[in-house]
Amino acid sequence: MTRISLITGASRGLGRNTALSIARQGGDVIFTYRSQEAEAQAVVAEIEALGRKAVALQLDAGDISTFEAFAGRVRVALREVWGRENFDHLVNNAGHGDYALIGETNEAQFDALVNVHFKGVYFLTQTLLPLIADGGRIVNLSTGLTRITYPGYAAYAAAKGAVEVLTRYLAKELGKRGIAVNTVAPGAIETDFGGGVVRDDPHLNKMFAEMTALGRVGLPDDIGPMIASLLSDANRWVTAQRIEVSGGQAL
Template sequence: MTRKIALITGASRGLGRNTAEHLAERGVDVIGTYLSKAEEAQSVARHLQAAGVRAEMLKLDVSDSSSFADFAQRLGQTLQQQFGREHFDFLVNNAGIGLNVPFAETTEAQFDQLMNIQLKGPFFLTQQMLPLLADGGRIVNISSGLARFALPGYAAYAAMKGAMEVLTRYQAKELGARGIRVNILAPGAIETDFGGGVVRDNRQVNDYIASNTALGRVGLPDDIGAAIALLLEDGNGWITGQRLEVSGGMFL
């Protein structure tokens, strides 16, 4: 039986790396992308290979849509040369940055940077990936609990994630003829280095979030990586166009 192949953007650290690890545990081969830390990315690839799967890392700037055609060509070559395949099966649009700035103080440059990375990037990268994505494949986009509840300082970031939730429904509708399922997963607050590590390192912030979460704690990377891997499993083939919040019940 041919193993599945997942393409995960931003796979060298954080939730992208954790997702890659959970998929590797399930026997899924991984092609990850990274932006600048090549050695860190290759270390992740070696770690995944040690788990018994094939893994490659490719450089990609998701904020630069003009580079996507070249990336698609490099990806196609990698699939053929390293995996003996013409197509991959899963796309996880994970790469992103955070921004915590009040609405009244958000600059146009900050807004544009977020848009390029969080909305324009996955929109046009996914478009470029369509010829390489297998029929019957799956796409998982990433949103945020902040698209449902409002916390001061996240207006621009949450607006991009809200747009991704709408886009997910349209992708599911338009790609359904190829049997491609498209869903979006919305993490709650997670203990990572995202946003400067404020949720992980600031005890006051951590305690506040935990006290407003049904399960009584802040999320961990394993909570998200495992959920993405679960969403990609064969038994969930009748789920498409849906938003799944994985937040432990924040602000219910």
């Protein structure tokens, strides 16, 4: 039976790359986008060109009040497209960056980061648990900034640190259903995350490259295939782990 993965925030960046990597490995995808519907439909077309099925659904991953309605739309898509009542993998990827030193962070910035990166992950996972097949997988995206520090990302990294703890608790509580839960923590990556700062600032790019064992910053193609491989049967015995995918950053 074809595996179905639900990925949040996959109209661009790491989410898009993960969706395409899963499709290349023979999986089908449901994914969310916040506002860029045209970009999302372009990803659907790319996945369909690979011979796989895909559905794009709108979701604000930080608005908990919409999660029950979203789960209803997932149920409809599963029945209409796949004739199924559940999906196999949940990848909590959606997120944004917001640079602010601790002394300058305002409550709105803090709340927005926590709502998407921790509270939203917690309650979206809770809402979707009845739809995740026994023996399935959950992958939560974190960051290398929970291990190393870079001024200006305290609130973002703290929210991701909370997700890393949540991952272990999910693994413990869902183990009886055979569901493996892991964290993937990318290092510095060339995407439009945080306004594309790592990709577009040559000084910052060079700085991170010099502190990375493999001598460069990461690319989406370094992350998406790794997540897809973590969802494969070959990694069925891996759970409750924080797996950093950073090329050996800050060793």
